[in-house]
Amino acid sequence: MARTGSGGVEYHRQAFRGPREGTVAMKNLAVSEATLRMAFEAIQDGILAVDAGDLRLVAANAAMCRMLGYDREELLALSVREIHPPEDLPALTEHFGRMVRPGSGSSNIRRLVRKNGSLFEAEINGVTVELGGRTCLLGVFRDITDRKRAEEELRRQSDFAASLVETVQTVVLVLDPEGRIVQFNPYLERISGHRLADVRGRDWFATFLPAGRADASRELGDAIRPSVLDDFGLDAAIRAYGDRFTARTGLALRHRTGVVSGLRLAREAEIALFRIVQEALANAARHAKATEVVVSMDAIPGRFRLEVADNGAGFDPETPRDAGWNASFGIQIMARRAEAVGGSFRVESRPGQGTSVIVEVPR
Numbered sequence: 001m002a003r004t005g006s007g008g009v010e011y012h013r014q015a016f017r018g019p020r021e022g023t024v025a026m027k028n029l030a031v032s033e034a035t036l037r038m039a040f041e042a043i044q045d046g047i048l049a050v051d052a053g054d055l056r057l058v059a060a061n062a063a064m065c066r067m068l069g070y071d072r073e074e075l076l077a078l079s080v081r082e083i084h085p086p087e088d089l090p091a092l093t094e095h096f097g098r099m100v101r102p103g104s105g106s107s108n109i110r111r112l113v114r115k116n117g118s119l120f121e122a123e124i125n126g127v128t129v130e131l132g133g134r135t136c137l138l139g140v141f142r143d144i145t146d147r148k149r150a151e152e153e154l155r156r157q158s159d160f161a162a163s164l165v166e167t168v169q170t171v172v173l174v175l176d177p178e179g180r181i182v183q184f185n186p187y188l189e190r191i192s193g194h195r196l197a198d199v200r201g202r203d204w205f206a207t208f209l210p211a212g213r214a215d216a217s218r219e220l221g222d223a224i225r226p227s228v229l230d231d232f233g234l235d236a237a238i239r240a241y242g243d244r245f246t247a248r249t250g251l252a253l254r255h256r257t258g259v260v261s262g263l264r265l266a267r268e269a270e271i272a273l274f275r276i277v278q279e280a281l282a283n284a285a286r287h288a289k290a291t292e293v294v295v296s297m298d299a300i301p302g303r304f305r306l307e308v309a310d311n312g313a314g315f316d317p318e319t320p321r322d323a324g325w326n327a328s329f330g331i332q333i334m335a336r337r338a339e340a341v342g343g344s345f346r347v348e349s350r351p352g353q354g355t356s357v358i359v360e361v362p363r
Contacts, residue, residue, distance in 0.1 A: 057083075
């Protein structure tokens with residue numbers, strides 16, 4: 001087996017006794033060689049052979065050339081040193097030193113450098129082989145850029161979901177098939193007075209809705225879905241929740257509703273707006289250092305407008321993490337609620353001048 005002048009791979013032909021036997025064998029070998037060469041060029045993963053002695057590149061398929069951005073002649077004029085970052089070479093050289101024994105194999109992820117200088121990561125499955133009488137390292141390369149990007153997006157979404165559970169002003173309760181408590185979020189911990197570590201594994205009904213505790217049952221039920229919202233609408237629900245909010249936090253809450261006090265919206269819109277108010281009030285109480293919050297509602301042509309404004313510390317909306325109230329997630333939560341019912345959402349704030357959360361939904 002040997003490398004061709006074009007960087008491909010061919011097998012040496014063997015002499016056969018007898019002209020007829022030799023001719024048939026030579027034809028069969030030629031077909032096999034052409035098939036192997038076709039597979040070598042057609043495979044979608046990159047294939048690269050490296051001389052184990054001087055680390056020069058001695059063979060490459062079309063996919064490897066595309067992956068690195070070179071034509072074959074350019075690529076085969078290089079060595080391993082030109083296709084890996086300089087800082088990775090000591091570890092790479094050490095790795096090659098362990099691979100010189102024929103039949104040795106490895107699987108790892110390495111960084112490579114394209115012709116244009118950009119970096120990417122590839123999964124490499126390597127084996128030591130003999131090509132044309134010399135020891136070579138043969139590697140199959142798979143670009144994992146898309147996979148890494150997908151993993152990063154999955155991690156980001158997982159982090160967001162975890163933060164959502166931690167910060168959302170809605171009960172999140174996870175039970176096993178027998179109704180025993182597995183997990184719940186800080187919001188339920190706060191309104192119920194139970195610590196998860198103390199009640200994990202208990203029956204949820206007996207824990208959160210004990211006999212003779214109508215007040216606890218009512219508060220938990222309102223946290224899951226306030227009955228006043230169903231019966232009397234958004235304005236009444238916000239006022240009822242505001243009374244309990246002020247009693248709990250000491251933060252003054254004023255309402256400006258005007259002619260919309262009796263206006264009803266679609267059920268999904270009322271729920272979304274109510275949850276946005278809860279989230280905005282919680283942020284004002286925990287992080288904004290406000291002394292007053294004003295909830296305003298107004299009917300404009302074809303739209304319903306809600307604003308929650310506090311007189312707290314404010315922040316730069318371009319850098320919400322600087323708000324100190326977990327706004328990076330709080331803003332996303334409220335924005336998604338508004339978008340889910342066809343509404344618009346924005347935040348207006350300046351350092352030292354308070355924060356306004358403004359939502360408009362169809363009516």
